[in-house]
Amino acid sequence: MFARIWPLVRKEFQELRRDRYALIRLLVPPILQMLIFGYAATFDVSHVSTALLDRDNSQASRALVARFVDSGRFRITATAHRDRGITDALENDKAVVGLVIHAGFARELAGNGGASMQAVVDGTNSNTALIALGYVGQIANRYASDQAALRADSRQPLLYARLPQVGLQGRALYNPNLDGKWFFVPGVIGTLLLMMIVNLTAFAIVREREVGTLEQIMVTPIRPWEFILGKTIPAFLIGLAEAWLIGIVGVLWFRVPFTGSVWMLLLGTVLFLLGAVALGLLLSTLSRTQQQAFAANFFVLNPLFILSGFAFPIASMPDVLRWIAAVNPVRYYLVVIRATFLKDVGLSVLWPDLAAMAAIGGALLVASILRFHKSLE
Amino acid sequence: MTVDATTPDRIAVEGLVKRFGEFVALDGVGFRIRAGEIMGFIGPNGAGKSTLIRILCGLLAPTAGRAIVGGIDVARDPEGVREQIGYMSQKFSLYDDLSVMENLRFFAGIYRIPPSQRAERMRFALDMAGLAGREQALVGTLSGGWKQRLALGCAIMHEPRILFLDEPTSGVDPMSRRRFWDLIHTLSAQGVTVLVTTHYMDEAAYCNRIALIDRGRLVIEGTPAELKHHALGGQLLRVEGGELGRLLHDLPGEPGVLDVAAYGNALHVLMHEDADAAASLRHLLARRGLAYARIEPAEPTLEDVFVHMVGVARQPASAP
Ligand SMILES: Nc1ncnc2c1ncn2[C@@H]1O[C@H](COP(=O)(O)OP(=O)(O)OP(=O)(O)O)[C@@H](O)[C@H]1O
Ligand SMILES: [Mg+2]
Numbered sequence: 001m002f003a004r005i006w007p008l009v010r011k012e013f014q015e016l017r018r019d020r021y022a023l024i025r026l027l028v029p030p031i032l033q034m035l036i037f038g039y040a041a042t043f044d045v046s047h048v049s050t051a052l053l054d055r056d057n058s059q060a061s062r063a064l065v066a067r068f069v070d071s072g073r074f075r076i077t078a079t080a081h082r083d084r085g086i087t088d089a090l091e092n093d094k095a096v097v098g099l100v101i102h103a104g105f106a107r108e109l110a111g112n113g114g115a116s117m118q119a120v121v122d123g124t125n126s127n128t129a130l131i132a133l134g135y136v137g138q139i140a141n142r143y144a145s146d147q148a149a150l151r152a153d154s155r156q157p158l159l160y161a162r163l164p165q166v167g168l169q170g171r172a173l174y175n176p177n178l179d180g181k182w183f184f185v186p187g188v189i190g191t192l193l194l195m196m197i198v199n200l201t202a203f204a205i206v207r208e209r210e211v212g213t214l215e216q217i218m219v220t221p222i223r224p225w226e227f228i229l230g231k232t233i234p235a236f237l238i239g240l241a242e243a244w245l246i247g248i249v250g251v252l253w254f255r256v257p258f259t260g261s262v263w264m265l266l267l268g269t270v271l272f273l274l275g276a277v278a279l280g281l282l283l284s285t286l287s288r289t290q291q292q293a294f295a296a297n298f299f300v301l302n303p304l305f306i307l308s309g310f311a312f313p314i315a316s317m318p319d320v321l322r323w324i325a326a327v328n329p330v331r332y333y334l335v336v337i338r339a340t341f342l343k344d345v346g347l348s349v350l351w352p353d354l355a356a357m358a359a360i361g362g363a364l365l366v367a368s369i370l371r372f373h374k375s376l377e
Numbered sequence: 378m379t380v381d382a383t384t385p386d387r388i389a390v391e392g393l394v395k396r397f398g399e400f401v402a403l404d405g406v407g408f409r410i411r412a413g414e415i416m417g418f419i420g421p422n423g424a425g426k427s428t429l430i431r432i433l434c435g436l437l438a439p440t441a442g443r444a445i446v447g448g449i450d451v452a453r454d455p456e457g458v459r460e461q462i463g464y465m466s467q468k469f470s471l472y473d474d475l476s477v478m479e480n481l482r483f484f485a486g487i488y489r490i491p492p493s494q495r496a497e498r499m500r501f502a503l504d505m506a507g508l509a510g511r512e513q514a515l516v517g518t519l520s521g522g523w524k525q526r527l528a529l530g531c532a533i534m535h536e537p538r539i540l541f542l543d544e545p546t547s548g549v550d551p552m553s554r555r556r557f558w559d560l561i562h563t564l565s566a567q568g569v570t571v572l573v574t575t576h577y578m579d580e581a582a583y584c585n586r587i588a589l590i591d592r593g594r595l596v597i598e599g600t601p602a603e604l605k606h607h608a609l610g611g612q613l614l615r616v617e618g619g620e621l622g623r624l625l626h627d628l629p630g631e632p633g634v635l636d637v638a639a640y641g642n643a644l645h646v647l648m649h650e651d652a653d654a655a656a657s658l659r660h661l662l663a664r665r666g667l668a669y670a671r672i673e674p675a676e677p678t679l680e681d682v683f684v685h686m687v688g689v690a691r692q693p694a695s696a697p
Contacts (some may be wrong), residue, residue, distance in 0.1 A: 003486070003489050004486065004487055004489060006486065007482070007483050007485075007486025007487055008483075008486075010483075010486075011472065011479070011483050014474075014475055014479055015472065015474050015475065018474040018475070019474070144671040211470070211473075212466060212468040213470050213471070213472055214465050215436065215470055215530075216464070216466060216470040216471070217487065218436055219436065219459055219462065219464040220459060220484070220487045220488060221459045221460050221488070221489075222487055223456075260456045285572070360544070372454070374436075375435075375436060375437065375438065376437055377429060377437060377438065
């Protein structure tokens with residue numbers, strides 16, 4: 001069954017070996033970009049000016065505020081006594097974030113219902129605000145779980161951070177030092193991998209079309225699925241090697257802890273690569289010239305990047321973009337990769353993301369097989 | 378005469394039309410090729426030769442008409458056809474960055490040549506291409522003639538019964554061309570049907586049959602001998618020792634003169650078939666006061682035939 005695929009795979013690697021710049025092309029950009037991204041694109045925030053309204057004024061609420069301040073992320077620049085005070089502080093640029101702890105916070109925390117607090121952000125500086133908001137959620141959650149741990153009857157109390165402007169309660173990740181790099185480095189691995197692999201495969205078929213070798217292959221009895229698989233497998237193996245390379249740089253250089261299961265990461269990477277390779281091949285079958293492939297590449301990769309949750313939370317996007325993001329394999333991979341790096345979550349949590357990637361990858365692969373006609377028209 | 382899958386000919390084409398948008402690349406082409414026959418297609422650039430071969434290989438779908446290759450309708454079952462054919466495209470299409478052996482191994486694998494026969498077939502193709510000893514050479518570093526022979530080797534490794542060769546000898550030196558045609562004749566003797574296109578007139582003479590194609594139409598078709606003797610529709614005379622420029626300028630359009638073409642230092646004049654064409658030409662030259670040394674009947678070459686026929690085909694009056 002694989003009789004015709006093996007010669008294709010071997011041929012791809014022979015061509016790669018003859019390409020003296022291939023190694024440089026495959027090694028240097030990901031490492032370089034990893035370093036640049038890792039340092040520059042941490043989107044890190046600290047000492048965010050914060051307005052505080054503590055309606056509870058209990059020991060519990062003060063402890064929570066202390067946590068915010070001690071994290072180094074927040075700096076209380078204004079203390080309000082009414083709701084107005086918060087809005088005023090934001091309007092007058094005295095603060096970027098407003099924290100409101102509702103009356104009864106301590107009681108709710110001790111009881112069964114979720115204790116509630118509220119965070120208000122200055123939307124004009126959305127990037128900082130959103131990241132700050134992420135930290136609000138994380139700090140509050142950690143406080144809540146610490147409180148829970150302290151109590152003998154460990155029925156799960158919930159600290160519910162009600163965030164009126166932006167609901168950022170998607171998947172807050174466990175990042176004990178609240179270090180931005182830890183959060184972003186796994187994301188960089190995912191997005192870099194996407195760019196490298198789609199780039200590699202988008203030209204795979206169209207180049208042969210331009211050179212003319214595709215015409216020779218088309219007159220052989222090879223089946224479209226054999227040809228597409230013959231192109232998929234080499235790109236897939238290269239992608240796997242790239243993933244390790246980038247991942248190892250991330251772990252060794254940025255000292256991101258790897259707490260999860262290597263097997264889970266491998267499974268996620270395999271499924272993600274399936275989608276990335278198939279997407280590249282689909283673009284390649286849709287293009288007549290390498291130039292078109294390049295344009296298509298650019299056109300597709302940017303939205304995938306933006307809608308991946310790498311920098312901008314998907315949960316806060318308009319519906320249409322959220323639907324598009326639902327078929328974006330990068331988005332699921334980022335969940336898997338962040339989860340396996342930063343916390344040890346298993347199949348029971350990650351299976352929806354894995355299943356989504358498998359479905360998307362499978363669909364794209366089928367699409368590119370159907371798209372590939374053995375015809376010059 | 379209709380073409381269907383039961384026809385004994387290896388290739389049978391009928392009313393083949395190919396349009397690219399408004400442009401008509403093939404305009405009702407029909408012909409047949411028997412097993413073991415070598416049929417050559419000759420025609421100017423853009424005549425539609427490559428388009429024809431691509432349709433027969435199932436790479437392009439015909440707009441109208443039918444093409445049966447190896448007993449199979451190409452438009453219906455291109456994959457069935459592909460098992461039986463070998464194809465050398467006009468543009469060199471092996472992998473330049475792979476070695477000779479790697480290319481052979483690749484196509485042997487794609488054609489699923491059984492492992493027991495693989496080594497022997499690759500050896501055969503290698504020897505045939507004369508590339509023994511250069512197995513490890515990168516194909517991109519080979520010269521034109523070697524490349525073409527290797528391409529032929531790759532195209533016949535799976536022992537196809539039908540071979541399509543699109544200008545296989547363009548850019549190849551005369552010695553290598555000669556060798557190439559010896560190979561084609563060897564294959565034909567083994568029963569392989571060959572459809573070959575070329576721009577070289579001398580090569581046309583190596584074919585069993587020749588078809589002249591111009592602007593998508595099959596102008597004329599027959600054995601080289603048939604074409605030489607019947608296609609001109611007149612008598613060919615050779616005029617020597619005259620003033621070429623004046624003769625070329627003055628003769629066309631004179632009564633009885635069908636065609637005039639320079640041929641080396643002499644002139645070929647095609648006269649109406651009559652009892653004594655040479656006498657009428659002498660008479661004509663005398664009347665116009667044109668000097669010459671000698672007039673004698675000339676054996677028409679295929680080039681004469683083609684130049685003449687393309688001219689006839691392009692005259693509006695003779696277009697059907
Ligand atoms: N895919 C295509 N789309 C549009 N026009 C095409 C296409 N392929 C060929 N043509 C046109 O059809 C005509 C015939 O082309 P073809 O390549 O068959 O000629 P040819 O006889 O092989 O010429 P040459 O001797 O130069 O190789 C040309 O005018 C060409 O421009
Ligand atoms: Mg051509």
